Amino acid sequence: MKDNMSFGRLCLGILFLLIGFGYAGNIFGIWHFSIFFRGWWTLFIIIPALNSMYERGIGIWNTTWLLFGASLLLGELHILHSRDVMRFGVPVFFIVLGIYLLFHRDGGSSVHIEIHRDDE
Incomplete structure (x- = not known):
């Protein structure tokens, strides 16, 4: 499916x-539906992150x-307290950034290929 559709x-x-x-x-009176729900804007963080995971693999960022994004959504839905999300979010961000800087290899792995031609 990855080859056919992003x-x-x-x-x-x-x-x-x-x-x-x-x-x-809504039209048939089966239920009440609205696009907007509490915290709908967090999908602008969550969906690109999921897309990145699908296309590039799971990474730290x-x-x-x-x-x-998920914690902001849970805060908006009053499952988590919003002040706790922000209070813990800042230290977690710096911890993740520190781990990334300490353990991420610069440039990744590369392969060097030399081709020698025998001129006789």
């Missing part, structure tokens, strides 16, 4: 389907952004 396109397709079915349910 994760972002898949998410947008599913999102538009859900929105369409949601509003259809996309995981950090995902956890940050």
